[in-house]
Amino acid sequence: MRIDLQNVDIDFPIYDARTRSLKHRVLGLGPPRVGPAGHHRVLVRALRGITMTLTDGDRLGLVGRNGAGKTTLLRVMTGIYEPVAGRLQVSGRVASLTNITMGMDMEGTGYENIVIRGLMLGLTRRQSLERVEDIENFTELGEYLNLPLRTYSAGMLVRLAFAISTSINPEILIMDEMIGAGDKAFAEKATKRLERMMASANILVVASHSSETLRRLCNKAALLRQGELIAMGPVGEILRRYESEN
């Protein structure tokens, strides 16, 4: 398994109401442009010249202030943003645990949602069905799994979403902050399950503001600042540097 980025740039075009409009584009209507460079799009460079290689066994923690490009970099690795320039190679089954309730159907029953969420996580129907027992045991929802999700409490919903999302075994696992579930008693069980999943992944990439979490989970860290990779190396060293800068 391998993630390889060479000089990856990500630019976000920023559109205002006028550049968003086909009418303005085609007819050239609207008030005269103020300011320079009418036809130049405004670009925000989210990542600049990122070069890094991750291989089996790497557990990378991403650190940096808000807006440093951590989430964007995770999305690049997941395949959501394709690089504007540079090259990117990802080989391995990727899963991203960001929004664990994404795509859940409030009208569907718990069992139906196990299959639905599974489809979005890249499982086949059969693979999802094989995981039902494990999810039943973990969530302890019992008969509730036969009821539509709208009857669930917030805690029950998170428990189910968490159980489904952590029932897969990706080769490359990508996480934006740690996810957790439920009350204190449950949280411990959830952490254990999550850490088992992380341990079975060949490569882990996690962005977090918690140094303690990163020290525990990672062996490497990368420091981002304004879209640039400032430093990458052993987790302790990078975190010390990051903390001393803040």
Added chain:
Amino acid sequence: MLWERPTYEDEAQLSDAVLLPTRRSNYWLAWHDLFDASRHWRLILHLSWQDVRQRYRRSALGPLWLTVSVAVQIGSLGLVYGELFNLNLSVYLPHLAVGLTVWAMFAATINDGCLCFIAAESFLKQVALPKGIFPARVVLRSLITFAHDVVILVVVLAIYSPPSVLGVLASLLGIAIFAVNGLWIGLLFGLLSARFRDLAPIVGSVLQVAFFLTPVIWLESSIHGRMAVLLQLNPFAAFLSLVRDPLLSHMPSLQSFLIVAGITVVGWVATFLMFARFRGRITYWL
């Protein structure tokens, strides 16, 4: 090759790898996106079914509600316009019933197609699903909604002008051809609407005008002279005639076939080129 994609030997793993483009040609990637989307048919089915279900969620009449409201619309329009135009109901009502329901399917596909990526923002920004899933979801959703109205068509046609089996099959073929076009429409207009946010309302207005220029509430036979040219060149009329005429025991004109065939080919080629060029930009525009 700078990046590799696993072969599809292992059917069990849908997302064996998410692979990111660098040096692969855009055409190759666009083709693979569409191919990959077809492998997600179960997800597409689920998403569109979920969309339909949300419309009749927990209402007393449930699925019937959609059908009843369309039936009322057809019944009242049929009586009023039949009287106004002084038409024979046995001719007018089947024409109107098929026309309105098929038009509703066209309009829903095109209008919702514009929003197919915008509405899926929460998905597209979280997981790297093939983009082709989303236009397919819209087309399937329109087909499912249309299937609700088939009950009305069965009743109206059984009373006034029972079609032949061949006619029904030909009409289904017409619907299938429309669905094939609905996919490129969703892909192209969805992509353009993600970039240009005023496109969807513009398309909506154009469709409203097109509704009146298409023989839905009026009959082809009531138009003469210069206006008839309008009818002959109207692509909506061509698509509608492919679905409706066989049900009403006419043959669609050769001209309708040619227009539809032309639109299908040109539409797909143009869409494929656009999709290949801008596929990777869609998530940036959301």
